[in-house]
Amino acid sequence: MDLNFTAEEQLFREDVRSFLRAKLPGEISRKVLGGKHLAKNDFVRWQQILHAQGWGAVAWPVAHGGTGWNPVQQHIFDEECADAGAPLQLPFGLKMVAPVIMAFGNPAQQQYFLPRIIDGTDWWCQGYSEPGSGSDLASLKMRAVRVNSPEGDHYVVNGQKTWNTLGQYADWIFCLVRTSNEGRRQEGISFLLIDMKTPGITVRPIIMLDGEHEINEVWFEDVKVPVENLIGEENKGWTYAKFLLGHERTGIAGVGRSKRELKKLKEIAAKESNHDRPLIEDQRFRDRIAQVELELMALEITNLRVISAEGEKRAPGPEASILKIKGSEIQQLLSELKMQALGHYALPYVEEALDAGWPGDALMDGYGDYSAPLSGQYFNIRKTTIYGGSNEIQKNIISQMILGL
Amino acid sequence: MDFNYTEEQLALQNTLRRFIARDYPFEHRRALAKSADGFDRAAWKTFADFGILALPFHEDFGGLNGNAVDTMLVMEMLGRGLALEPYVSTVVLCGGLIRDAGSAAQKEALLPAIAGGELMLALAHFEPGGRYELDRVATTASATGSGWQLDGAKAVVLGAPAADKLIVSARDGSGISLFLVDAKAPGVTLRTYPTQDGARAADIRLSKVMVGADALLGTAGNALPVIERALDYANAAFCAEAVGIMSALNEVTLEYLKTRKQFGQPIGKFQALQHRMADMVIATEQARSMATLAAVRVDSADVALRNRSVAATKAYVGAQARFVGQQAVQLHGGMGVVDELNVAHYFKRLTMIGLTFGDADYHLGRFSDTLLAA
Numbered sequence A: 001m002d003l004n005f006t007a008e009e010q011l012f013r014e015d016v017r018s019f020l021r022a023k024l025p026g027e028i029s030r031k032v033l034g035g036k037h038l039a040k041n042d043f044v045r046w047q048q049i050l051h052a053q054g055w056g057a058v059a060w061p062v063a064h065g066g067t068g069w070n071p072v073q074q075h076i077f078d079e080e081c082a083d084a085g086a087p088l089q090l091p092f093g094l095k096m097v098a099p100v101i102m103a104f105g106n107p108a109q110q111q112y113f114l115p116r117i118i119d120g121t122d123w124w125c126q127g128y129s130e131p132g133s134g135s136d137l138a139s140l141k142m143r144a145v146r147v148n149s150p151e152g153d154h155y156v157v158n159g160q161k162t163w164n165t166l167g168q169y170a171d172w173i174f175c176l177v178r179t180s181n182e183g184r185r186q187e188g189i190s191f192l193l194i195d196m197k198t199p200g201i202t203v204r205p206i207i208m209l210d211g212e213h214e215i216n217e218v219w220f221e222d223v224k225v226p227v228e229n230l231i232g233e234e235n236k237g238w239t240y241a242k243f244l245l246g247h248e249r250t251g252i253a254g255v256g257r258s259k260r261e262l263k264k265l266k267e268i269a270a271k272e273s274n275h276d277r278p279l280i281e282d283q284r285f286r287d288r289i290a291q292v293e294l295e296l297m298a299l300e301i302t303n304l305r306v307i308s309a310e311g312e313k314r315a316p317g318p319e320a321s322i323l324k325i326k327g328s329e330i331q332q333l334l335s336e337l338k339m340q341a342l343g344h345y346a347l348p349y350v351e352e353a354l355d356a357g358w359p360g361d362a363l364m365d366g367y368g369d370y371s372a373p374l375s376g377q378y379f380n381i382r383k384t385t386i387y388g389g390s391n392e393i394q395k396n397i398i399s400q401m402i403l404g405l
Numbered sequence B: 001m002d003f004n005y006t007e008e009q010l011a012l013q014n015t016l017r018r019f020i021a022r023d024y025p026f027e028h029r030r031a032l033a034k035s036a037d038g039f040d041r042a043a044w045k046t047f048a049d050f051g052i053l054a055l056p057f058h059e060d061f062g063g064l065n066g067n068a069v070d071t072m073l074v075m076e077m078l079g080r081g082l083a084l085e086p087y088v089s090t091v092v093l094c095g096g097l098i099r100d101a102g103s104a105a106q107k108e109a110l111l112p113a114i115a116g117g118e119l120m121l122a123l124a125h126f127e128p129g130g131r132y133e134l135d136r137v138a139t140t141a142s143a144t145g146s147g148w149q150l151d152g153a154k155a156v157v158l159g160a161p162a163a164d165k166l167i168v169s170a171r172d173g174s175g176i177s178l179f180l181v182d183a184k185a186p187g188v189t190l191r192t193y194p195t196q197d198g199a200r201a202a203d204i205r206l207s208k209v210m211v212g213a214d215a216l217l218g219t220a221g222n223a224l225p226v227i228e229r230a231l232d233y234a235n236a237a238f239c240a241e242a243v244g245i246m247s248a249l250n251e252v253t254l255e256y257l258k259t260r261k262q263f264g265q266p267i268g269k270f271q272a273l274q275h276r277m278a279d280m281v282i283a284t285e286q287a288r289s290m291a292t293l294a295a296v297r298v299d300s301a302d303v304a305l306r307n308r309s310v311a312a313t314k315a316y317v318g319a320q321a322r323f324v325g326q327q328a329v330q331l332h333g334g335m336g337v338v339d340e341l342n343v344a345h346y347f348k349r350l351t352m353i354g355l356t357f358g359d360a361d362y363h364l365g366r367f368s369d370t371l372l373a374a
């Protein structure tokens, strides 16, 4: 047993750090660390910078432009990026659709789509959930009917997707669609790639509780999708989607970002005062920080245990669900404590303070620039126990599928 | 022991319940939160007609001689409606301060106007950097011969944008005093903003603000116990509001569990959610008990008992409200995090109540300190 990083791993960390110091634009990292609004281009630009370094998709196989790094190296990379304030590399293209295209797509699809994902050309979004199909995804209804036609065979898609993250920016959406009502519900689902510019697609914003536009409804009315955009075989889409769920483990715990947020929480608690002393000297509050730190320490090691064992042939265990449940709970606690540290100074909703370059307001002294986003972040982060398979569903997976109850 | 409301109280409760259901639906509230005033001036007049703006005042000043239990039932109903009107600021806090500390002339001039819905006030007490500590007042009051000069800064003054008058706490040589200040007086600058729950507040700068000798509320240097009492009243009121919100959240969540179907059945058939819902109901009943305790004891002349009861209640209700709010969101899935439904708004209001006039930890501290004194 050795819980230390090896000398090579530490050198590797140094390499990542110096890259971030040199290449991560300050105007982007300041937004990330300050909780400011990020523009679409901030994400795209960062992806381009990573790609230029050869790090656009660190987890992909080398043949497709990946790095060949082992899981521990990938973890170090995640941690350093988070700490430096790099924007999250959105998972929809890189971690969700790309592995499916690699595993089940045909060579033409691989050649067309993968390079455009890694270099930031295409923005992808995920079209799984529907109003009637959230946790019970297999009940989805959006229809795709195959039509043979002289201009080329295609599907005609009708229906609605919802909760679509950042679809307002997307070039492409990967969808689960119903191609058959025969047999088991799971056996009538197909995996389709749809160009968001296709006529008949309407994106409508859903404003979240923090006032932000992060998610959308996407409506499809007689949308024509060439059959070339079907992944694998018709009616096998469920298998591909499930493959995806078990595939990606590094990253779901969000350890790197939570470590950064913990650091920020301590900074805030050192800055805010209580009885003329820094709040962090208040034992009641400090114990709350300590408690979430213990959770995070445990999760970090659990995460490393899981990713170190990756590649070993074993029956699937509860690992992915544990990482999701604990990771999301810790993120929620951290955001809550940051807000709590501010006390009633967390009450103002000053929208313009969320824009980069807000000059501050002389009449609101006692507020750092840092205080404005904190309540909104707490509200927003309630989503983490709901999406990606809610925490209740994760516990069902552990208790029913793993423990056999 | 008697846990029953009087006939009059029940009648008032019904009136308010009907008003909220008919005249203050969530869509109306949502539009109000985005309007310039941030609340409904017509509703304020209706409140005057109902008599709730007159509740805690003596009949000699246009009041109804009500007690904190009356306030509790009002707040519970206002909570259900997520009412945005600055009731606590004007009636409970400032009305309470004038009632408890004002001279006969001040009561004469102000309380009937509050009761009639013509006058709104806000308490400008807490300051930047002082967190929840009641005695952290750096604003100064200097005697000028004919009156006082006030200088300083106040933070997150709830209800300030609509207030005609502010009650400002300030320190002179002898201690903390309270002053009635015209919100439009020269030297008063407001930086107004919405709060996270859709209400309105302001940060305020006071710079060479001149007030007359008659602006002093109570005796000079002795305001701290009066402020403490007013904040105990406000916290008891907020706890009642929280209980109203928690009950409403439980109702909408229960309805959702019965109607939302996944895996071919209402999600309320899943035992994990049944137990969660049961825990939410337990938390709410327990919170209701504590809110009742605070309402009864906040009127007590025994200051230690009053303090202790309100601290216990704010700490306890805060923890239950956090649980119920978070779980109501969780059980609604994606629908819990959208702006369009009332669920998220109830959740946000509960969260902000938790951060106003001391959070659960602050009040747990106040309560736990009394264990040493005992």
Ligand SMILES: Cc1cc2nc3c(=O)[nH]c(=O)nc-3n(C[C@H](O)[C@H](O)[C@H](O)COP(=O)(O)OP(=O)(O)OC[C@H]3O[C@@H](n4cnc5c(N)ncnc54)[C@H](O)[C@@H]3O)c2cc1C
Pocket: A125, A126, A127, A128, A129, A131, A133, A134, A135, A136, A162, A163, A164, A165, A166, A215, A383, A386, A387, A388, A389, A390, A391, A392, A393, A396, B260, B262, B263, B267, B270, B272, B273, B330, B331, B332, B333, B334, B335, B337
């Ligand atoms: C901010 C956000 C972003 C999202 N982004 C995307 C996206 O980009 N693409 C996409 O396709 N989807 C996205 N989703 C959708 C997300 O995956 C769903 O919200 C999630 O699957 C839950 O579905 P639901 O909202 O319909 O809730 P429901 O499934 O209706 O669940 C309601 C409640 O019931 C519980 N529940 C349901 N079934 C059971 C059970 N069997 N046992 C116990 N409890 C149960 C749930 O845990 C939840 O608490 C996003 C959601 C959010 C909130």
